[in-house]
Amino acid sequence: MPIHLQIEATRGPARAGKLITPHGEVETPVFMPVGTLGSVKGVSQDVLEELGVEILLGNTYHLYLRPGVETVRKMGGLHRFMSWDRAILTDSGGFQVFSLNDLRKVSEEGVAFRSHLDGSAHFLSPEKAVEIQIGLGADIIMAFDECTEYPAEAQRARDSMELTLRWAERCKSYFEEHKNEVPWGSSQLSSPKDGNSKKGPDGQTQALFGIIQGGMDSDLRRESAERTIDIGFRGYAIGGLSVGEPRELTRDIVELTLEHLPSNQPRYLMGVGTPEEIAHYAQMGVDMMDCVLPTRAARHGLLFTSEGKISIKQARYAQDESALDPACECRVCQRYSRAYLRHLYASNELLAQVLNTIHNLHYYLATMRTVRNWIRAGVPK
Amino acid sequence: MPIHLQIEATRGPARAGKLITPHGEVETPVFMPVGTLGSVKGVSQDVLEELGVEILLGNTYHLYLRPGVETVRKMGGLHRFMSWDRAILTDSGGFQVFSLNDLRKVSEEGVAFRSHLDGSAHFLSPEKAVEIQIGLGADIIMAFDECTEYPAEAQRARDSMELTLRWAERCKSYFEEHKNEVPWGSSQLSSPKDGNSKKGPDGQTQALFGIIQGGMDSDLRRESAERTIDIGFRGYAIGGLSVGEPRELTRDIVELTLEHLPSNQPRYLMGVGTPEEIAHYAQMGVDMMDCVLPTRAARHGLLFTSEGKISIKQARYAQDESALDPACECRVCQRYSRAYLRHLYASNELLAQVLNTIHNLHYYLATMRTVRNWIRAGVPK
16 A cells, blocks of 8 residues: 555544554654654654654755765665664755755756755755655655745745746656665665564555645645646645744645645645644644754753743753643653753753753644544544 | 672672662672763663663762752752662762862862852862762762872872871761761652652761872872771772873772772772773772763764774764674664764764763673673672
C-alpha cells in the first residue's frame, strides 16, 4: 500500500486517523518535531521514541550541505543514518533557500545560492531538490516551491504562484522517473552492531506532496489548490504562511485553502505555530504541522506550560521548588524543580537545553493528543 | 553507622568493597564523574543512574558562585536540588581557587579571590569552605587545602604543606562544631510533584576527608600523611598531583603516599586520569578517583574506546558505519554509527556532546567494573 491517510473520526472539519507510511503509522493530526540536521537538538532518538514522536522533519537544505546527500545515501538513507526507524518527512529546501535573501538568485530553472556556512555556490532546481530528497529517503518529500514573500503585490503573488506550479510539474515528472532510486531497498535498518538487521521497506516508494502558494489572495489560493491537485500529489501542504503576516490573516488563508483540498488526502500546514495555534489548526482540519518553536524556544529558556509561557531565566524561579508545570507528566516535570531548571539555564549548562527541549516537545505532543481525543469523541468513520 | 569503607576483597595492594554513605552504597574502586554545577554536562540524572553512577562530584567553588549555597540549602541540599538521591562528594574549592592565579591572594587566614564570572571579591577560609560544604550537603566533603604548585622549591613545598596542615585542623574543628547543620534532616528527598516524599537520612552526618600535600618530596608526603592522620579524618585524599608533573612522578608519589595511609579507610586520588591510569591507580590501592577528562574530552570529540582514543571529528569517519567501539555496550555504541557521531560533531549539534559524554562515562565506569572484578578474583576478606 502506498502512503495514505486513514481517517477514523471527524468532528466538524477536523479529522483524526492514521497516516500509513513505510516506516510505521502516525496518529493524526500530528505535530512533527524539527530535526534539522538529522537530530532534534539535544534529544537522543530513544527519548524521542519515549516521547511518542512518530514522525520527524528533516531539512533538505541543511542535510544537503552537511553531511551531504551522498553520505546519507551511502549510509542507507536518513532513517538508517540517524538510527530512526519511524517516519520522516523532508522539506524541499525551498524555504531555507528563500530565507537566504542576499545569498540567492531565482530564475525559471531554479535558485542559485551561497551556503550560509562557507559561501560556496550551489544550485537547487525542482529536479535537484527531488533528487536530493530521494537520496535522503524520507517517507514523505516535498515539491520545490517558491515561498512568496509578505507583503507581495498582486502581480508578484501570481507570478510566484505560477512559478511554483511549473516547478511542481517538474518535481512530479522527476519523481515519477526516479522514485525507485530511494535507498531503502538495499538498506538494512539495524543498529551498527547487532546482526538482527531488519530489511528496509523494499519495493515501496516515497510520497511526494505538493505545496499550495498564492500569497494572501483568496482567489490565487483557490487557483493554486485546484491546479496543484490537477498535477496530482499524495498529499498537499499549505505553504507561504508564517512569513510575517498577522495571525488572523494566517487563519483566514488556512481556512479558505483547506476548503479546496481533497478530504481524503493528508493536509500539511507548514511552519506553525504556538500550542494554541496548532490545536486550532487541527480543529480546522489540518492533519500535519511542524515548527521550530518548541525546540528553539526551549533553547532560549521559553517553556510552554498549562499555566502559560514561562521564561525560566527569571530570578523569581531561583528558589521555586515546584515542578515546571504541575499538570505535566513529562520526565522533566516529574523529576526537577523550577529552581534547578533556572539554575541550569542561568549557568549556561548543556542540560538546560536538553531538559527544556524535552519538556516543550512533550507539551506539543500532549497538546496534539488532546486534540485527537477531542476529535475522536466526534463522529467515527 | 557513619560513612565507612567495607573492604570485601584484596589483590596485592588493591582492594574492592563498598563505600557506605547516607545516600546509598558505592562499589569501590570507583570513578566519580564530575558534575561541576550540579549537572554532568549534557547528561540527565536518569541516564547517570542507568550508567550505574553511584557517586558524583560537585565543585564547591562553582556552586558557591552559582546558584549559591543559600539557595542550595533552602532547596534541601544538593541531592534534593538536583534530584539525585545517590551519593555526592564535594571538593573544598581550594583547587579551583588556586587555579585563578592572578585573581587570588593567599594568607594564613585563607584565600581572597575574584570570581571568574564577574570579578566580584570573595574570601574562602577553611571554616568557610566547610560551612559551604555543610550547606551543600554532600555525603563526603573535603578539607580546604593549598594545592602546591609544580615545580616548587623545598622550602615552599614545606611551608605550603604546613599551611595545609593548619587549615586541616581548622576544618576539623569547624566541622565538629557544625556537622549537625547539614540540610538533610528536614529535607524531603522527593520529586517536586508527587506526595511520596522520602525522608532524608535523618541524624546522620557528612564525612570530612583530609588531603595529603607535600609536593613531589617523599619525606614531605610521608610527614603530611602522618600528621593529617593524627588530626583524624574519615578518609584521606592525595592532592597536589596532576599539576604538570611527569606521569611517572605522579605514580611514584601516589605509591609512596598510599603506603602511609590507613588500610581500613577510603583513599581518594584527586583529579586523575586516563582510563589506563585510573585502572592502574586502582590496582595500586586507590579507592576513589575523579577527573574531568571523560566529560571534557567528550565535548571536544575525543572518545575512549577499547581500540584506543578516537577523534570523531576526523573525515575518515564520515562514512564509517561501524559502532564507535564495537566492544562497548553503551547505548550510544548500540545505536549509532561513527558516521552519524562524526556528522553531529562536525555540524556542532548539541547531541554530539550528549552522546559523546554518555559513551566516555560508560567507558570509564566499565573500566572500573573490570578492575573491581579483577580485584574480587583475588583474596576475599
